Amino acid sequence: METRDALWFILYVFFLIFFQPSMAIDTISLNDSISGDKTIVSSKENFKLGFFTPGKSSSSSSKYYIGIWYNKISVQTVVWVANRDTPISDPSVSFLKFQNGNLVLLNESRFPVWSTNISSKPPFGSLQATIQDDGNFVLKDGSITNSSKPLWQSFDFPTDTWLPGSKLGRNEITKQTQHLTSWKNPEDPGSGHFSLELDPNGTSAYLIMWNRTREYWSSGPWVANMFSLVPEMRLNYIYNFSFVETDTESYFTYSMYNSSVISRFVMDVSGQAKQFTWLESSKNWNLFWGQPRQQCEVYALCGAFGRCIENTSPICSCVEGFEPNSNLEWDLKEYSGGCRRKTKLKCENPVSNGDRDRFLLMPYMKLPDLSESVPVGNGGDCESSCLHNCSCVAYSYQNGQCATWSGDLLDLRQLSQNDPSARPLYLKLAASEFSSRKKNTGVIIGVAVGAAVGLVIVLAVLTFILLRRRRIVGKGKTVEGSLVAFEYRDLLNATKNFSHKLGGGGFGSVFKGSLSDSTIVAVKKLESVSQGEKQFRTEVSTIGTIQHVNLIRLRGFCSEGSKKLLVYDYMPNGSLDSHIFHNQNPNNVLEWKTRYQIALGTARGLAYLHEKCRECIVHCDIKPENILLDDQFCPKVADFGLAKLFGREFSRVLTTMRGTRGYLAPEWISGVAITAKADVFSYGMMLFEFVSGRRNSEQSEDGTIKFFPSVVGKVITEEGDILGLLDPKLQGNADVKEVTKICRVACWCIQDEEVQRPSMSNIVQILEGVLEVNKPPLPRSLLAFSDSQEHLVFFTESSSSSSSNQNSKTNSSTPSSQTKSSTSTTNS
Numbered sequence: 168m169e170t171r172d173a174l175w176f177i178l179y180v181f182f183l184i185f186f187q188p189s190m191a192i193d194t195i196s197l198n199d200s201i202s203g204d205k206t207i208v209s210s211k212e213n214f215k216l217g218f219f220t221p222g223k224s225s226s227s228s229s230k231y232y233i234g235i236w237y238n239k240i241s242v243q244t245v246v247w248v249a250n251r252d253t254p255i256s257d258p259s260v261s262f263l264k265f266q267n268g269n270l271v272l273l274n275e276s277r278f279p280v281w282s283t284n285i286s287s288k289p290p291f292g293s294l295q296a297t298i299q300d301d302g303n304f305v306l307k308d309g310s311i312t313n314s315s316k317p318l319w320q321s322f323d324f325p326t327d328t329w330l331p332g333s334k335l336g337r338n339e340i341t342k343q344t345q346h347l348t349s350w351k352n353p354e355d356p357g358s359g360h361f362s363l364e365l366d367p368n369g370t371s372a373y374l375i376m377w378n379r380t381r382e383y384w385s386s387g388p389w390v391a392n393m394f395s396l397v398p399e400m401r402l403n404y405i406y407n408f409s410f411v412e413t414d415t416e417s418y419f420t421y422s423m424y425n426s427s428v429i430s431r432f433v434m435d436v437s438g439q440a441k442q443f444t445w446l447e448s449s450k451n452w453n454l455f456w457g458q459p460r461q462q463c464e465v466y467a468l469c470g471a472f473g474r475c476i477e478n479t480s481p482i483c484s485c486v487e488g489f490e491p492n493s494n495l496e497w498d499l500k501e502y503s504g505g506c507r508r509k510t511k512l513k514c515e516n517p518v519s520n521g522d523r524d525r526f527l528l529m530p531y532m533k534l535p536d537l538s539e540s541v542p543v544g545n546g547g548d549c550e551s552s553c554l555h556n557c558s559c560v561a562y563s564y565q566n567g568q569c570a571t572w573s574g575d576l577l578d579l580r581q582l583s584q585n586d587p588s589a590r591p592l593y594l595k596l597a598a599s600e601f602s603s604r605k606k607n608t609g610v611i612i613g614v615a616v617g618a619a620v621g622l623v624i625v626l627a628v629l630t631f632i633l634l635r636r637r638r639i640v641g642k643g644k645t646v647e648g649s650l651v652a653f654e655y656r657d658l659l660n661a662t663k664n665f666s667h668k669l670g671g672g673g674f675g676s677v678f679k680g681s682l683s684d685s686t687i688v689a690v691k692k693l694e695s696v697s698q699g700e701k702q703f704r705t706e707v708s709t710i711g712t713i714q715h716v717n718l719i720r721l722r723g724f725c726s727e728g729s730k731k732l733l734v735y736d737y738m739p740n741g742s743l744d745s746h747i748f749h750n751q752n753p754n755n756v757l758e759w760k761t762r763y764q765i766a767l768g769t770a771r772g773l774a775y776l777h778e779k780c781r782e783c784i785v786h787c788d789i790k791p792e793n794i795l796l797d798d799q800f801c802p803k804v805a806d807f808g809l810a811k812l813f814g815r816e817f818s819r820v821l822t823t824m825r826g827t828r829g830y831l832a833p834e835w836i837s838g839v840a841i842t843a844k845a846d847v848f849s850y851g852m853m854l855f856e857f858v859s860g861r862r863n864s865e866q867s868e869d870g871t872i873k874f875f876p877s878v879v880g881k882v883i884t885e886e887g888d889i890l891g892l893l894d895p896k897l898q899g900n901a902d903v904k905e906v907t908k909i910c911r912v913a914c915w916c917i918q919d920e921e922v923q924r925p926s927m928s929n930i931v932q933i934l935e936g937v938l939e940v941n942k943p944p945l946p947r948s949l950l951a952f953s954d955s956q957e958h959l960v961f962f963t964e965s966s967s968s969s970s971s972n973q974n975s976k977t978n979s980s981t982p983s984s985q986t987k988s989s990t991s992t993t994n995s
């Protein structure tokens with residue numbers, strides 16, 4: 168008897184240890200409730216449901232919510248909240264339980280603050296609510312064993328998160344849509360201002376709305392298995408989206424191609440829709456995708472009288488004369504509360520003795536919606552019509568159009584000077600705001616005086632530095648921004664009459680020089696710049712402001728009549744082509760790791776040009792000759808911004824320049840507008856050469872022309888021997904995964920359709936390992952090539968200097984290529 172008991176006990180312990188998961192309770196049944204710390208966990212332990220508090224700050228830490236979060240992820244990530252707008256403060260005396268056929272959350276005084284609110288009452292006594300492994304919380308009638316349709320499920324009432332397997336759509340009968348609504352801020356799951364839903368008007372586009380009324384982003388309709396305005400989806404191998412349309416409902420759902428990848432789609436507090444995947448190695452959610460891309464495109468992000476300035480931190484600030492309504496909220500990056508006026512307008516308080524209100528000019532603004540247009544003749548009348556109407560808070564006058572605003576100013580955005588939609592906005596402020604420094608208390612005066620003294624000191628130091636620099640440079644006549652304006656005669660000295668040529672090309676030759684402080688520089692003599700003096704200086708100073716570790720730095724320029732020169736940092740390791748193609752020394756081979764880092768650095772530099780600058784800059788001439796290497800072999804992209812300097816002349820020079828041929832995207836020849844995707848194409852062409860260590864097209868010994876991208880395309884699409892493609896000089900020393908990745912990216916980059924090519928920032932993510940890349944389709948041009956060599960025309964020059972076949976084989980295999988490949992290098 169005793170041994171039998173012991174055996175049972177051992178079995179029981181065994182059971183406890185090994186079958187714990189199946190012991191985890193995932194269901195609330197009729198007589199159960201959830202209260203205090205009690206939670207339920209899905210059967211495979213993916214998700215947990217219970218009370219949580221999101222707050223870290225004291226004001227929100229006493230607010231509790233019923234929520235669902237990932238059970239296996241170390242960073243608590245809530246995917247669903249029941250009572251998002253009705254928190255409770257003491258979970259130990261609050262209950263989630265069944266009441267009258269509904270699951271109800273009762274607060275401390277037993278008052279229902281949240282309910283599943285099903286109207287049809289099922290048979291009492293058999294209800295149960297289960298948390299499932301997909302994150303769905305499902306209410307079912309337990310007595311009907313095969314009931315497939317739940318009475319209620321959390322997937323039908325998403326909070327801000329769309330999980331794989333759930334639907335996000337529209338009921339075609341009631342026209343009701345499911346929507347994701349952002350949290351107010353990271354510590355408050357209450358309904359925020361931003362929501363995402365399927366177009367209520369019946370198209371298959373997703374819209375992001377502010378206040379559920381004002382649309383500010385659209386995915387475009389679903390066409391050919393992707394959203395028309397989200398071309399980057401082409402590259403997506405992670406999510407399998409599908410659109411289902413029936414008489415009663417239309418919805419999207421998605422699954423993960425790899426079901427062990429943990430991923431979520433969120434309407435973020437920032438007003439952007441974001442997709443994240445969990446990276447266990449870094450214990451972090453990695454951003455996979457986000458739209459709208461520019462934070463300031465989110466409508467009214469900064470609230471009333473708040474101003475959004477891209478790439479600043481914090482991104483929102485109050486306009487002059489205003490202060491945040493709630494500093495607490497602003498600290499949590501919740502800006503929607505907006506700003507309030509510091510000093511009342513005189514017109515609101517006419518008895519006060521003060522000067523009449525005045526207007527502050529805010530240049531280069533995106534004007535708010537909802538203006539009223541006033542028919543007046545000139546700017547002065549426009550101003551006075553606003554001044555004499557107390558409800559008017561601002562006006563704008565341009566080109567005979569007078570617009571006025573009343574009430575709150577929403578969606579104020581600072582634009583760049585060059586933005587065609589930038590307008591001046593005149594903001595009405597109390598007169599005292601203009602003279603507050605004089606009128607206000609001693610503290611302010613102290614600050615002002617302090618600031619003034621500081622300014623004088625800073626100016627003195629700056630002047631000293633500049634003077635010093637001028638003396639060192641010796642020759643720099645003036646300084647514009649961070650650029651030195653050199654005199655021609657000084658550059659003549661520095662380069663010893665342009666004696667040491669580093670390279671040359673369609674846009675001018677490059678010479679080595681040494682400034683009088685012994686800084687070594689590369690001086691580019693530009694040829695045939697068609698621009699006027701002023702425009703030249705404007706463009707050059709724009710280039711001068713672009714600074715990134717993977718972009719070559721412009722130090723200065725010279726502009727004297729037709730003599731136009733640019734002065735760059737000198738790069739001791741020269742340009743990439745000399746290392747990949749012309750390096751015969753086996754001890755000096757560019758290792759695979761270095762090549763990979765160069766590919767990544769170059770992608771980062773280009774992504775910066777395309778997306779982070781105020782204006783998108785398309786490089787237009789990406790090739791190994793324009794990738795320079797510093798002493799650490801860190802790549803620096805050279806020659807960017809030249810397209811604008813040369814204007815129309817540029818494309819003529821480019822398309823007739825021999826060294827550039829093999830890298831030009833088909834749209835250069837077909838004549839359609841050139842976008843950043845043309846750079847992506849050229850970049851892809853260059854990646855092939857990183858792998859092979861040869862020019863893409865070269866003549867083999869038997870006289871046939873081999874076009875390397877076609878070979879790669881074949882191997883990649885047929886999953887052949889990747890390492891067989893590798894530069895023989897590397898002797899197989901390379902990571903197969905990385906080589907595969909580079910080859911796949913390269914094939915994606917040279918797709919015929921621009922929309923199919925990834926963006927440079929996608930490529931950065933792929934090479935960083937954040938994103939993966941799936942198998943590319945074979946670009947048509949490569950297919951065509953294998954059939955008939957005539958299609959080589961895509962990669963040859965448009966001018967008819969010689970036969971296309973002749974051109975295609977010249978690179979690096981003939982002596983003439985030596986001159987060619989050293990052409991158009993900015994520097995060494």
Ligand SMILES: *[C@@H]1O[C@H](CO)[C@@H](O)[C@H](O)[C@H]1NC(C)=O
Nearest residue numbers: 196197198199291292293294
């Ligand atoms: C729930 O409790 C009621 C009364 O307390 C009892 O009659 C009923 O059998 C219980 N149901 C379950 C499923 O335990």
Ligand SMILES: *[C@@H]1O[C@H](CO)[C@@H](O)[C@H](O)[C@H]1NC(C)=O
Nearest residue numbers: 256274275276277278279280
């Ligand atoms: C419970 O909710 C009701 C209704 O919202 C509210 O009036 C009551 O104060 C709440 N009780 C507590 C203790 O918060």
Ligand SMILES: *[C@@H]1O[C@H](CO)[C@@H](O)[C@H](O)[C@H]1NC(C)=O
Nearest residue numbers: 279280281282283284285286
């Ligand atoms: C339940 O639904 C009804 C109408 O369907 C609505 O009037 C009521 O406010 C809802 N109650 C709760 C607690 O959501």
Ligand SMILES: *[C@@H]1O[C@H](CO)[C@@H](O)[C@H](O)[C@H]1NC(C)=O
Nearest residue numbers: 308310311312313314315316
């Ligand atoms: C359960 O399944 C059987 C057979 O598939 C079906 O006849 C029956 O109607 C189902 N019951 C319910 C309640 O759906």
Ligand SMILES: *[C@@H]1O[C@H](CO)[C@@H](O)[C@H](O)[C@H]1NC(C)=O
Nearest residue numbers: 366367368369374380381382
């Ligand atoms: C829906 O259609 C109506 C009428 O065509 C239009 O006024 C409205 O702007 C549309 N709404 C959205 C969100 O597109």
Ligand SMILES: *[C@@H]1O[C@H](CO)[C@@H](O)[C@H](O)[C@H]1NC(C)=O
Nearest residue numbers: 360377378379380381575577
């Ligand atoms: C949000 O929209 C509602 C109408 O749906 C409107 O009454 C309300 O004023 C809007 N809120 C703001 C802050 O404009």
Ligand SMILES: *[C@@H]1O[C@H](CO)[C@@H](O)[C@H](O)[C@H]1NC(C)=O
Nearest residue numbers: 407408409420421422423424
């Ligand atoms: C993608 O999802 C659809 C619909 O759910 C499914 O039919 C298809 O098999 C999925 N594709 C893959 C590759 O998983």
Ligand SMILES: *[C@@H]1O[C@H](CO)[C@@H](O)[C@H](O)[C@H]1NC(C)=O
Nearest residue numbers: 424425426427428429445447
């Ligand atoms: C799926 O993802 C897991 C975890 O990220 C990974 O280990 C596995 O290799 C992936 N499977 C496939 C087929 O890619």
Ligand SMILES: *[C@@H]1O[C@H](CO)[C@@H](O)[C@H](O)[C@H]1NC(C)=O
Nearest residue numbers: 539556557558559571572573
């Ligand atoms: C004052 O301005 C508001 C908004 O600009 C306008 O609606 C209103 O008609 C104006 N009142 C007068 C008297 O012009």
